[in-house]
Amino acid sequence: MPSQAAAIVLAAGKGTRMKSDLPKVLHRVCGLPMVEHVVRALRGAGVARIVVVVGHGGEAVQSALGDAVEYAWQREQLGTGHAVRCAADALAGHEGPVVVASGDTPLVDAAAMADLLEAHGDNALTVATAVLDEPTGYGRIVRDAQGKPSRIVEQKDATSEEKAIREVNAGLYAFDAATLFRLLPELRADNAQREYYLTDLVHMAAADGLAVGAHTADAALLQGVNDRWQLAEAEASLRKAILKRHALAGVTLRDPATTYVEADVQIGADATIEPGCHLKGLTTIGAGARIGPNTVLENAQIGENAKVQLSVVDASAVADGAKVGPYAHLRGGSRVGKDARIGNFVELKNAELAERVAAAHLTYLGDASVGARTNVGAGTITCNYDGFAKSRTHIGADVFVGSQSTLVAPVTLGDGSMVAAGSVITQSLAPGDAGFGRARQETKEGWATRFRERKKASQP
Ligand code: UD1
Numbered sequence: 312m313p314s315q316a317a318a319i320v321l322a323a324g325k326g327t328r329m330k331s332d333l334p335k336v337l338h339r340v341c342g343l344p345m346v347e348h349v350v351r352a353l354r355g356a357g358v359a360r361i362v363v364v365v366g367h368g369g370e371a372v373q374s375a376l377g378d379a380v381e382y383a384w385q386r387e388q389l390g391t392g393h394a395v396r397c398a399a400d401a402l403a404g405h406e407g408p409v410v411v412a413s414g415d416t417p418l419v420d421a422a423a424m425a426d427l428l429e430a431h432g433d434n435a436l437t438v439a440t441a442v443l444d445e446p447t448g449y450g451r452i453v454r455d456a457q458g459k460p461s462r463i464v465e466q467k468d469a470t471s472e473e474k475a476i477r478e479v480n481a482g483l484y485a486f487d488a489a490t491l492f493r494l495l496p497e498l499r500a501d502n503a504q505r506e507y508y509l510t511d512l513v514h515m516a517a518a519d520g521l522a523v524g525a526h527t528a529d530a531a532l533l534q535g536v537n538d539r540w541q542l543a544e545a546e547a548s549l550r551k552a553i554l555k556r557h558a559l560a561g562v563t564l565r566d567p568a569t570t571y572v573e574a575d576v577q578i579g580a581d582a583t584i585e586p587g588c589h590l591k592g593l594t595t596i597g598a599g600a601r602i603g604p605n606t607v608l609e610n611a612q613i614g615e616n617a618k619v620q621l622s623v624v625d626a627s628a629v630a631d632g633a634k635v636g637p638y639a640h641l642r643g644g645s646r647v648g649k650d651a652r653i654g655n656f657v658e659l660k661n662a663e664l665a666e667r668v669a670a671a672h673l674t675y676l677g678d679a680s681v682g683a684r685t686n687v688g689a690g691t692i693t694c695n696y697d698g699f700a701k702s703r704t705h706i707g708a709d710v711f712v713g714s715q716s717t718l719v720a721p722v723t724l725g726d727g728s729m730v731a732a733g734s735v736i737t738q739s740l741a742p743g744d745a746g747f748g749r750a751r752q753e754t755k756e757g758w759a760t761r762f763r764e765r766k767k768a769s770q771p
């Protein structure tokens with residue numbers, strides 16, 4: 312049955328308490344917008360059609376989620392019931408259950424969605440509930456004499472007796488589609504907030520004698536985010552869950568308290584993450600790799616048994632067995648070959664280094680390619696920019712670039728060529744050539760000794 316389920320995700324609200332220009336549901340938790348976590352949970356539970364109700368900042372929400380989901384617009388935010396009504400046309404003719412979820416519950420997972428659908432069975436309506444020590448702010452579940460849910464009362468409409476109820480509406484529901492779309496037009500905004508409350512459907516369905524279920528769910532997974540402190544708390548708990556998943560899959564985390572791993576990062580078994588690491592975006596780390604301490608990887612691909620220490624890698628790949636850092640910065644589009652060595656204070660930008668290249672100290676390689684086994688001496692700089700255009704430097708295989716050389720692009724160093732230390736290279740070298748781009752040294756015999764003696768003699 313879950314395969315026929317559809318879902319409506321409410322994401323049109325302003326999120327006033329976030330005090331932000333960004334729509335609430337686009338605030339990120341462990342690297343993904345909150346609403347994307349909800350969409351993924353639904354997908355993971357086998358929900359094929361997902362309609363996201365957008366309004367406040369709707370274009371931004373659409374561009375964040377792309378065309379993996381459908382959209383319905385709620386131009387004016389008149390309440391959760393009104394929001395669901397805006398999605399009714401999109402799901403016209405749908406048979407089977409409809410899950411309604413909020414875009415501001417980033418901790419919900421596929422298992423929680425699947426559990427709800429299973430508990431729902433053939434009910435007309437099933438609401439996910441949680442029992443909280445501190446229920447303030449949530450809608451309360453009112454049960455009848457038989458213990459069946461009879462209605463939900465919002466905080467602002469509740470009597471003091473109702474406020475004492477600790478079972479709350481988690482804001483996640485499953486509905487029979489026909490019942491949902493039949494009852495929605497009957498909602499009235501006769502309440503404290505003058506809004507159309509989705510929660511009133513519980514009372515309407517129960518009064519019609521329909522089967523209304525309450526499914527007690529894990530309160531921690533259904534926490535809503537309404538302000539930035541709740542956002543920080545959601546981040547902390549999801550972060551911990553992500554770290555635990557990696558640890559149990561065979562990754563050593565030396566210090567979870569200072570390790571930050573976003574939702575989509577993949578880490579191979581027997582990798583070690585040292586303290587102070589931030590692993591972001593679509594980063595992948597191969598088995599046995601050693602990352603950190605104090606390393607930031609964003610959209611980085613790190614090979615097996617590679618080592619990246621005290622470095623920043625952005626949108627770049629490091630092949631198996633390569634060593635990077637300490638203090639290296641790999642910028643967009645760089646590739647470091649197998650067993651290569653990128654050392655202290657080296658910056659790469661859009662540079663492709665083949666296997667076993669060594670650029671071990673104080674170097675900038677930008678818009679460059681470097682062939683296998685080439686040694687790039689300390690202090691080598693590619694001059695890739697003349698103030699107007701970027702040009703490439705091609706360095707072949709088995710080249711020896713002497714220290715403190717300046718390679719003025721566009722320029723090519725053929726395979727097996729050499730560059731003398733301290734050269735400024737402006738002309739290409741054919742394979743096997745050597746380039747000496749420096750002034751010839753003049754040696755003055757005994758000059759230093761004579762200079763010192765003259766100076767000493769003239770002291771008072
Ligand atoms: C809602 C429930 C409450 C429940 C709580 C759980 C109602 C009336 N109340 O209250 O019983 O305990 O969630 O977190 O449903 N939204 C729209 N359009 C609107 C209004 C809201 O899309 O016109 C969206 C919001 O963007 C948000 C979600 O619906 O994602 C919930 O709205 P919110 O205002 O946060 O509802 P709560 O007051 O938290």
Ligand code: CA
Nearest residue numbers: 415535536537
């Ligand atoms: Ca809320």
